[in-house]
Amino acid sequence: MLVNMTDRAPTRTAGRVRTYDALAIPLTDDVTETALRLMEAAADAFADKGFHATTTRDVASRAGLSPAGVYVHFASKEELLFSICMRGHTAARDMIVDAAAAADSPVDALAAIMTNFSRWHAEHYRVGRIVQYEFAHLTPAHREAVMGLRKEIDAQVRSVLLDGIGRGDFVIDDVPHTTLALMSLCIDVARWYQPGIKRTPAEIGETNGRLGLRLAGARWAAT
Amino acid sequence: MLVNMTDRAPTRTAGRVRTYDALAIPLTDDVTETALRLMEAAADAFADKGFHATTTRDVASRAGLSPAGVYVHFASKEELLFSICMRGHTAARDMIVDAAAAADSPVDALAAIMTNFSRWHAEHYRVGRIVQYEFAHLTPAHREAVMGLRKEIDAQVRSVLLDGIGRGDFVIDDVPHTTLALMSLCIDVARWYQPGIKRTPAEIGETNGRLGLRLAGARWAAT
DNA sequence: GCCATGACTAAGCGCTTGCTTAGTCTTTGA
DNA sequence: TCAAAGACTAAGCAAGCGCTTAGTCATGGC
Structure with a gap:
């Protein structure tokens, strides 16, 4: 695949994020419930408002997290869209x-x-x-x-x-x-x-x- | 028509803006060259970046105006899109x-x-x-x-x-x-x-x- | 039990954005 | 000619935004 999410600089979250392949499709059943929830929340918000008019605060609150919580699971807002x-x-x-x-x-x-x-x-x-x-x-x-x-x-x-x-x-x-x-x-x-x-x-x-x-x-x- | 742009509060620009009907279609040939230029610039920017990711500064500079110049001719960014x-x-x-x-x-x-x-x-x-x-x-x-x-x-x-x-x-x-x-x-x-x-x-x-x-x-x- | 890791938070950074305000300059009409 | 209106500007406001940082807490492995 063209894209590998391990391009992201290693942080404390690198181990968890790397359980996705580049397709952002779960390789196994160990995708976290939180990441799924974030994707669903993002889809909801993007459909309502469009990508750019959707704030990460909005996605986070729809998923029941704080704004910074999005970045534990996804490198960026764009990465959510890509997923x-x-x-x-x-x-x-x-x-x-x-x-x-x-x-x-x-x-x-x-x-x-x-x-x-x-x-x-x-x-x-x-x-x-x-x-x-x-x-x-x-x-x-x-x-x-x-x-x-x-x-x-x-x-x-x-x-x-x-x-x-x-x-x-x-x-x-x-x-x-x-x-x-x-x-x-x-x-x-x-x-x-x-x-x-x-x-x-x-x-x-x-x-x-x-x-x-x-x-x-x-x-x-x-x- | 459902919408009448004279809803906008009277300003010094009310006379000029009111030469459009609610369809934002020129009623006569007295639509200003500047307003047309702004619409074209906005269309260009919206097509490139999407509505929300397009800034009024971008539209203005594509049309050769200062950022505030947009508001002489259109009440808002949304009004440009509507036009x-x-x-x-x-x-x-x-x-x-x-x-x-x-x-x-x-x-x-x-x-x-x-x-x-x-x-x-x-x-x-x-x-x-x-x-x-x-x-x-x-x-x-x-x-x-x-x-x-x-x-x-x-x-x-x-x-x-x-x-x-x-x-x-x-x-x-x-x-x-x-x-x-x-x-x-x-x-x-x-x-x-x-x-x-x-x-x-x-x-x-x-x-x-x-x-x-x-x-x-x-x-x-x-x- | 202890330590490392992962999930998450509150706070904040640096910058951006749509729009307003107060001004200048030009054009138009009486 | 003069005043009003219109076209436009520079500067700025208030709010917002994606993302980072430094911390807490819970869990898992040794």
């Missing part, structure tokens, strides 16, 4: 890989990806907005790490499309652009979804599953 | 209304809307990002004004779809959701577009025009 982005993208990547692996055909795989990814963005629209809107506040190295995961997601979807084209299930002029368009349907749910609207996340997922097949020119999608 | 959002949305609304009016059929109207709106988001991806990502920093009243324009845009697209359904040109299960999906294709271009990529804004527009007709289940779109 949230990496967790979100890793979850999305895994979901897409699993959906594709479980499907019997490219058509099923695409429908499952669209359905699940769209539902996820509705259910997690707040994290989805953070991940999109606050991306520019990451350090260049951290942005690169996040882009790596985005590219994996893109590549997985693209390979489903190519497989479907190969089998004659999809009719697509421009695969890269169609991939982007499919991803747009899913990702943009985070922008327009809000709790209380008539459609449930599951319904949104299903509708986008069908619409995605239309975009791919799936044979039976036009009816 | 930018309203100008962007008004331009988009007008573009969509014009495209629909110039078309001979719902199919042509939808293709034109998708093509032009997508191209606009590529060409103005920085303003597009500001408008999406910084929306939450507007005051509630200003957000409501912006939402009003968004609803007009949505309604225009929806009426094209309904017209097409009525003529048998489109096959759509869920009109509101399909409207959102069509808008997602266009709006999300601002997220993924960056200068230097292979596709030009015009090409992106054309491809999205075709993909939009697929989403609408246009009869010949599947071939």
Whole structure:
């Protein structure tokens, strides 16, 4: 991985902080309950106010700590944002890989990806907005790490499309652009979804599953 | 309109500031060159750094003024953001209304809307990002004004779809959701577009025009 | 039991930020 | 011509902000 959090100067907290890998994903179950609580608090505050308008005091108090307590577990406010982005993208990547692996055909795989990814963005629209809107506040190295995961997601979807084209299930002029368009349907749910609207996340997922097949020119999608 | 900038307490600058209407759109050609310059500078800075991380000093210096100079023309930093959002949305609304009016059929109207709106988001991806990502920093009243324009845009697209359904040109299960999906294709271009990529804004527009007709289940779109 | 480590705190640092105030200079209108 | 208005400035205010430092307390290992 591109980033190693041991870059941080050794302090009394170095041993604990180093239990994370660069993905800020727990390697084992020994991630502290406090660090998790901080990430959740930060996600909450960032979603409410945006990254820069969120103070570390706000994050700390939401997590029930003093302001300096944040720095026991994270090197900086940006590191908190990075952790949230990496967790979100890793979850999305895994979901897409699993959906594709479980499907019997490219058509099923695409429908499952669209359905699940769209539902996820509705259910997690707040994290989805953070991940999109606050991306520019990451350090260049951290942005690169996040882009790596985005590219994996893109590549997985693209390979489903190519497989479907190969089998004659999809009719697509421009695969890269169609991939982007499919991803747009899913990702943009985070922008327009809000709790209380008539459609449930599951319904949104299903509708986008069908619409995605239309975009791919799936044979039976036009009816 | 919901908001009237004359709410601001009278100062020596009240006369000048009141030449804007609540849309922050120039009513006549007497908008000052300085105010325009400030809006452009703010858009630049907001796109680079985000709203909250942008200082009024930064905006002022980009516009060639002292920090206090911003307040001669705008009541607050937020008012600058509001102006930018309203100008962007008004331009988009007008573009969509014009495209629909110039078309001979719902199919042509939808293709034109998708093509032009997508191209606009590529060409103005920085303003597009500001408008999406910084929306939450507007005051509630200003957000409501912006939402009003968004609803007009949505309604225009929806009426094209309904017209097409009525003529048998489109096959759509869920009109509101399909409207959102069509808008997602266009709006999300601002997220993924960056200068230097292979596709030009015009090409992106054309491809999205075709993909939009697929989403609408246009009869010949599947071939 | 003792010492080292880790989790956490209160206090504070040095700097920044949106905005205001009191002024100067230029332009406009009577 | 003169006064008022408008465009703008330099200076400053009050509050805030990410982060550091020096300390306390609890836990775990020897």
